[in-house]
Amino acid sequence: MIVRTRFAPSPTGFLHIGGARTALFAWAYARRHGGQFILRIEDTDVERSTPEAVQAILDGMQWLGLNFDEGPFYQMQRMDRYKQVISAMLAAGTAYYCYTSREELDALRADQEAKKEKPRYDGRWRPGVGKILPPAPANVPPVVRFRNPTDGVVAWDDQVKGRIEFANSELDDFIIARADGTPTYNFCVVVDDWDMAISHVIRGDDHVNNTPRQINLLRALGAPVPRYAHLSMILGDDGQKLSKRHGAVSVMQYDEDGYLPEAVLNYLARLGWSHGDEEVFSMEQFTQWFDLDHITASAAQFNTEKLNWLNAHYIKAADPERLALEVKRRLATQGVSTADGPDVALVAALYRDRAGNLNELADAVHPFYAVVHASEEVRVQHLTDTARNALKLLRGRLTECVWQATELGQLVKQTAADSGLKMPQVAIPLRVALLGLPQSPAIDAVLEVFGRERVLERLDAALAG
RNA sequence: GUCCCUAUCGUCUAGAGGCCUAGGACAACACCCUUUCACGGUGUGAACCGGGGUUCGAAUCCCCGUGGGGACGCCA
Numbered sequence: 001m002i003v004r005t006r007f008a009p010s011p012t013g014f015l016h017i018g019g020a021r022t023a024l025f026a027w028a029y030a031r032r033h034g035g036q037f038i039l040r041i042e043d044t045d046v047e048r049s050t051p052e053a054v055q056a057i058l059d060g061m062q063w064l065g066l067n068f069d070e071g072p073f074y075q076m077q078r079m080d081r082y083k084q085v086i087s088a089m090l091a092a093g094t095a096y097y098c099y100t101s102r103e104e105l106d107a108l109r110a111d112q113e114a115k116k117e118k119p120r121y122d123g124r125w126r127p128g129v130g131k132i133l134p135p136a137p138a139n140v141p142p143v144v145r146f147r148n149p150t151d152g153v154v155a156w157d158d159q160v161k162g163r164i165e166f167a168n169s170e171l172d173d174f175i176i177a178r179a180d181g182t183p184t185y186n187f188c189v190v191v192d193d194w195d196m197a198i199s200h201v202i203r204g205d206d207h208v209n210n211t212p213r214q215i216n217l218l219r220a221l222g223a224p225v226p227r228y229a230h231l232s233m234i235l236g237d238d239g240q241k242l243s244k245r246h247g248a249v250s251v252m253q254y255d256e257d258g259y260l261p262e263a264v265l266n267y268l269a270r271l272g273w274s275h276g277d278e279e280v281f282s283m284e285q286f287t288q289w290f291d292l293d294h295i296t297a298s299a300a301q302f303n304t305e306k307l308n309w310l311n312a313h314y315i316k317a318a319d320p321e322r323l324a325l326e327v328k329r330r331l332a333t334q335g336v337s338t339a340d341g342p343d344v345a346l347v348a349a350l351y352r353d354r355a356g357n358l359n360e361l362a363d364a365v366h367p368f369y370a371v372v373h374a375s376e377e378v379r380v381q382h383l384t385d386t387a388r389n390a391l392k393l394l395r396g397r398l399t400e401c402v403w404q405a406t407e408l409g410q411l412v413k414q415t416a417a418d419s420g421l422k423m424p425q426v427a428i429p430l431r432v433a434l435l436g437l438p439q440s441p442a443i444d445a446v447l448e449v450f451g452r453e454r455v456l457e458r459l460d461a462a463l464a465g
Numbered sequence: 466g467u468c469c470c471u472a473u474c475g476u477c478u479a480g481a482g483g484c485c486u487a488g489g490a491c492a493a494c495a496c497c498c499u500u501u502c503a504c505g506g507u508g509u510g511a512a513c514c515g516g517g518g519u520u521c522g523a524a525u526c527c528c529c530g531u532g533g534g535g536a537c538g539c540c541a
Contacts, residue, residue: 010541045540102539109538116466119537143539161470170468170537178539185541208469209536232471233534239476241534267477270490274478277489296478298471299534306477306491316504354503412500423500431501439502 003035004199007061007068008189010042011053014250015060017302018204018234018242021268025231025295026202027066028269031287038196039071044188046076060251064261065283073196075188082183085191085221086144086176094220095176097142098125120172121145144177146187146217154212159200159229159292166212174213190214194223202229202292205299229292234271235301242302258330258357260318263311272296280313312356320345323352323361330362331369341369346449350441368450371458372436382438387429388463390419394426395459403452409444433462 005026009019030037039061043049058072089095100108100121109119125133126147136142148171155165176187183191189210193201208230218225236242254264265283273296275281275289315323324344331338338344347365355361366372374383394415401411416426427443434455440446447455 008541012541042541048540105539113466118467120467158470164469166469172537175539180539182539184539189541204535205470206535207541210541212469230470235534237476239533270477272477276479279477279490294479300478301476303476303491309491312504351503353505409500416500427500437502441501441503443500 001199002197003030003033004038004197005030005035005202006038006040006071006193006196006198007066008040008042008192008203009057010045010048011050011057012045012048013053014056014252016242016250017268019057020060020064020251020264021234021271022202022204022231023061023066024064024265024268025229025273025290026200027068028287028290029200029202029292030069032290035199036069037067038073038198039068040073040075040192040196041071042075042185042188044075044182044185046182056250056252063252063255064265070196073192075192078188078192079182081195082177082188082191083181086183086187089146089176089220090144092220093127094147095144096125096127096147096173097136098145098173098175099137099140099142100124101140118170121174123173126173141179143175143179145173146176146213146220148173148213148216154215156211156215156225156228158208159227160232160295161208161230161297164208164211168212168216171212171216176217186210186213186217190217190221190223193226194218194221198226200227200229200292202231205230205232229295231272231295232297232299235299237302237304239301258359258361259307259311260314260358263307263314266314267307267310271302272300280310308356315352315355315358315361318352320349320352323348323358326358327362327365330359331366334366336366336370338369341454342449342451350445350449354441367435367437371461374432374436378432378436378438382429382432383462384429386419386421387425390415390421390426391429391433391459391463393419394430395456395463398452398456398459403448405442405444405448408447409442412443412447434458 007019007023007026009015009023015023027037029035041054041057043054054072061068086095090097098121105121108122112119125142125145127133149168151168153165153167154171155163158164174186175184177183192198193214211228211230215225234242251264255261262283265286266280269281269286269290270279273290274294278285278289281289327344327348328338341347344365347368348361351361351364355364394412397411397415398408401407412426412430413423416423419426428438430443431440431446432438434440434446434450
């Protein structure tokens with residue numbers, strides 16, 4: 001069997017973390033089996049779909065590197081096909097016109113709710129042997145309903161949840177085409193999955209209840225039934241359902257917040273799926289390991305701390321040149337140019353072990369390219385008279401020496417000794433003088449990367465102040 | 466209300482009847498490293514929702530309860 005999976009978002013908002021994981025799993029499954037991954041935009045809700053949302057989804061997919069082999073397909077461009085199938089169903093008697101108005105439907109629902117029954121269509125326009133239908137009302141444009149089987153059960157072996165069964169008596173004759181003729185979701189999905197030869201439908205858990213309807217539809221059409229895998233949802237950090245107020249943010253927000261895509265991907269891969277004790281792995285590994293058998297059936301809570309840890313891990317391992325690009329991009333938005341300073345990759349390499357995210361990295365690197373004045377408190381505490389004297393002594397020695405870390409470190413150490421001070425008593429004031437901060441990576445490395453000229457410049461400015 | 470799904474450390478999870486005195490990771494805590502701040506290293510504490518079965522034996526299978534989630538649209 002050729003594996004063909006799809007990701008089918010509706011463009012009513014950005015690509016959020018839940019959608020991203022669904023896309024990731026569907027993508028990985030196709031990759032794992034040498035199949036195809038298809039992107040399909042479900043834009044039949046004309047009211048809420050926007051081109052901006054389509055773009056946002058595409059951007060999110062691209063940032064994550066979830067490349068698709070076919071698509072994007074747009075359902076709005078497939079209207080002719082849907083209408084053709086609907087006519088065929090009408091002709092075959094597997095679908096029928098229903099003239100029940102929205103008002104009547106509301107009344108029916110209210111009545112059923114009052115009786116504590118499950119609200120559903122009562123089949124009043126469903127044709128039946130020996131059943132006399134009322135005359136079609138003149139000015140009511142009809143909807144088209146699917147003639148769902150009335151008895152028996154629909155069942156499937158869900159690849160993550162196991163066997164699921166629904167009694168047909170629980171299902172009603174749902175609408176497949178609106179009064180204006182446009183097809184509805186459950187219908188479009190079925191026709192698309194059929195036409196696109198989707199072998200595995202990997203999607204959110206919220207679609208479990210749609211599955212029996214879709215299977216019935218597929219059968220009525222004589223189409224093959226794909227395999228289904230329903231992923232349980234992702235809860236927010238606080239255990240609450242994800243919503244706009246609770247962390248359902250765009251994946252692009254993670255870019256903005258300084259996350260590396262591979263960290264987000266790795267985190268998402270482990271949220272609801274596992275491969276023994278493996279925690280840190282590349283997408284190459286993931287696509288070799290991924291399977292549907294090891295997906296958790298229950299909902300998972302998002303844990304920002306673990307994501308942060310992974311992000312820091314990937315930053316430590318990242319190529320300094322790449323880090324430099326990210327840092328420059330971020331500094332540029334703050335109006336800071338790195339053109340006149342030391343090589344950004346060298347500075348980034350100095351700081352990558354201690355940055356939690358790319359924004360922190362950019363902030364740490366910042367003082368190398370723009371004078372950052374130490375706070376009054378820091379100056380008073382560290383730039384004492386004894387410290388200043390030591391720095392003056394050091395300054396003199398710095399003009400002549402070999403500009404190399406080990407050498408520079410020795411010099412600082414020697415200066416401390418000559419001034420009757422301990423190493424930190426010179427190193428810390430030196431950090432304050434150079435970077436405006438009492439902490440930095442090893443002072444010898446900082447000096448080396450910073451360069452003689454700039455070091456002397458900053459030292460002079462600090463000693464003059 | 467009805468239907469469907471689900472339940473192992475605070476969190477993500479390993480676990481397919483004996484390998485479980487329940488493993489790993491994040492977080493927490495302690496110690497070590499150290500030129501500051503970090504990184505890192507080592508170690509500690511921390512869980513099978515409750516009740517019934519089945520079985521020689523259950524975290525694992527079944528039933529009930531409880532908790533959590535989803536669905537019940539001319540939304541997707």
